[in-house]
Amino acid sequence: MQVNEISRIDREGTEVVIVASAFGADSIRRDGHAFWAAAAARAGADGFEVRRELLANEADAQAGSLAQLGDRISALGLWAVYSTPATLFHDDGSLDRAALELAIDEAAALNAHIVKLQLGGTERGVATDPATLDRLMTGIAASKARVVVENGQLKAGGTIGAFDALFAALPDQSGLAMTFDTGNWHWAEQDPLDAARRLAPHVAYVHCKAVMGEGARRFAAAPANGDARFATLLAHLPGDVPRGIEYPFIPGADVSLDADAARQVARIAAF
Template sequence: MNERKFESRAEVVIVSSAFGAEAIRRDGHAYWAAAASRAGANGFEVRRELFADESDAAAGALRELGEQIRALGLWAVFSTPATLFAADGALDRDALTQAIDEGAALGARIVKLQLGGTPDGTATDAATLDRALTAISTSRAQVVVENGQLRAGGTIDAFAALFDALPLDSDALTMTFDTGNWLWAGENPLDAAQRLARHVRYVHCKAVQGEGARRFAVAPAADDANFAALLALLPRDVPRGIEFPFDPAALEADAAARVAWLATA
């Protein structure tokens, strides 16, 4: 008898900005979460910077949004542009606490901040990391830091130094690996994946076109060997977020096609 082989599927999150920043600000996250659900996504990423008004970040508003997302059969990621480390490299505990509190109100599974720090990295002394881990211990969500598009908070060495300094048995602070942002920061994504894969708990997926400051995010091509190599290096059992723009002429059809593709890529 031939054994049937079942294809493993990754969980796919649609990042709200994939539908267009102006559309999210105009219609609200809940409207587009419904589109993400129809597209077959598992999760939906709420972007704090896309709130139309600061009142959208109030605890009551976040709870209502979280309930709407769950009613659609989705789980939530809460993303904030705030940085875990300030521009001088010191821990920004207030930003961390705020992100955790807002993520809790939303009922998020993952809370994502930018790493921040200086172009040379972040504070990694034991006292600083103990304060960070103490704050993170209050979070029911997985707290992750993402590689950004600037050298400050976007270098492989900064992430490696931080994770090397954390206790070996700690999985409290991990990372979102953005496949495209490394290029803005002048880093090689494949090198980043080889060094940091064991710390990755969420992947932001996109390809990049253009050069220098004129780079922009695009959907990876079906024959993009570099993107395929990146996915092969990164853990398969973590969610994959679509952070490239959908075709504006066929938003929902394109969203459904991209979710189906990324789940098995």
């Protein structure tokens, strides 16, 4: 039995995904996702999030290349998340059906379990008229992967009210769910705990990170040991959805990158 297999068994519970960017954007672009997916497997992760913006070129986003990457991720004993920076809604609040279709097609090629887009829209929210919602649900119905939208770092696509209004307008079985990013709310000047209380029923995936600094100098960091606020936030979210690590691993003189990744996987699972 491999070390990563032991850690997964001992963990018993929440699945943990390592987001590719946790290894460093430059490292992913230089070495490719498959190289770092192996590091995620060694760390005991259950899944690996492929980031479209970190693919080296457009050729890597073609169906054949994504299928090869998906096969390599699966061979490592991991399942895949496919993340695109594309927004589900245009800047004017209207549905971007083409972006949804492309994300779904690329996720299918990768054989991803989850496909993640940004919400987009305006600071006031997104279109929720019946015709728009029908087109949205028809598009989602074509996806084998779970379709989720993430709260971003801008107020356009990053406010609690925008997500609240969209999910309130959708039927319960719409097929759309949410990636709840614990840190991005701070950039958008929203209260993460209020967001968790209001949006928890719609959350299917959690991006985990703490935030250090203020204003434009904010940056993602690992939650501190005994971080009561972070623990309380997670306690208000579903405990049976995957948690993604989206803060940088920090190797040092006394700890390797692999060792820090393994430590962080265990910590996020245990919070």
